[in-house]
Amino acid sequence: MIQLIAIDMDGTILSPDHSISAKNKQAILAAQSNGIEVVIATGRSFSEAFGPVRDSGLNLSYICLNGAEVRDDLGELISATHIVEADIKKITSILEAHTIDYQLFIDKLIYTKSIKDQMDTFVQLAKAANQIPPIDKILQEIMERVEQGFIVQLDSFDELINQRGSEIYKVFGTSYNRLQLDNARNALQLLPGLAISSSGAGNLEITDINAQKGIAVEQYAKSKGISMANVMVIGDSYNDLSMMERAGHSVAMGNAPVDIKTACTAITTTNEYDGVGMAIEAILQHQN
Known part of the structure; x- marks a missing residue:
C-alpha cells in the first residue's frame, strides 16, 4: 500500500x-x-x-x-x-584543475560566474533526455530568477567561500567535455564524506555524504x-x-x-x- x-x-x-x-x-x-x-x-x-x-x-x-x-x-x-567547510576549497580546486565550470548553492540562492552556465545546465538536461531544449522559455525563467535575486553572478567565489563556506549545500559542476568530467569525478570520489552524483551527462552534483x-x-x-x-x-x-x-x-x-x-x-x-x-x-x- x-x-x-x-x-x-x-x-x-x-x-x-x-x-x-x-x-x-x-x-x-x-x-x-x-x-x-x-x-x-x-x-x-x-x-x-x-x-x-x-x-x-x-x-x-x-x-x-x-x-x-x-x-x-x-x-x-x-x-x-551542508558540505563540511574544509572540503569546499578541495572541491573547487579539483573542478578548476579539470576546467569544470561550477555554481555554489547557499540557502535559496545560486551563485554563478556566468548566467550562460545556468542556460547550459538546462540545455544539457533536455538533450540528455533526447528532447529539444526550449531555449526561449529557459532563458526567460533564468532572467526572472536573476531579477528576483535568486541567481547571483560573481566574478570570483573567493570572498563568498571565505565568508560563507560553512553554508554551502551543493557544488554543481558543468562541462561538455565528458573526459574532464570523468577525471574530476574520479578525483572527487577520493575525498571522504562526499556524495557525487549527476542529473545529466554534462554535470556533477556534489553534496555531503548525508545529503x-x-x-x-x-x-x-x-x-x-x-x-x-x-x-x-x-x-x-x-x-x-x-x-x-x-x-x-x-x-x-x-x-x-x-x-x-x-x-x-x-x-x-x-x-x-x-x-x-x-x-x-x-x-x-x-x-x-
Missing part, C-alpha cells in the same frame, strides 16, 4: 517546457485525496523548484538539492545538511510514520538512484538511461507524455 510518493522534477514531473502538465497535476491531486503524501525530490534549489509547483496550483513539500535541504509546503526549512535523495526520503517517510516499503519514487537520472534503491516501489521514466530503468521495479512513459501521471494512476487503480 503506497502511502508516500517522492517525485523528481527535471525529466520527470516537468514537461520539456518546464511546466507540470494537467494530467500530472490531476494524478497528484487524486493521490492526495486518497490520503497519499506527495513530496518533490529534486536537485534544484527551493527557489528553482517552487516556481513550477506554485504555477501548477499544487501544494507539496520539498526535498531540494539532492536532500541537502527539506522544506514544508510553505517553504519553511525542516532540515539542512542524498534516498536518505532524505527515508527520513521524511519516518517523520510521517511511513515504512519505505510503502514509498513510491519516480525519477529519471543518477541522482535518483539512492531513493530508487530504498523505496518499495521505484519507477523509471521512459526517458531514463537503461541502467536507471534496470534499477527500478517499473517503467512509465516519458516526461513528454505524462509519465508521472500514468505511474500514479496505475498505483491508484491497483489500490482502489
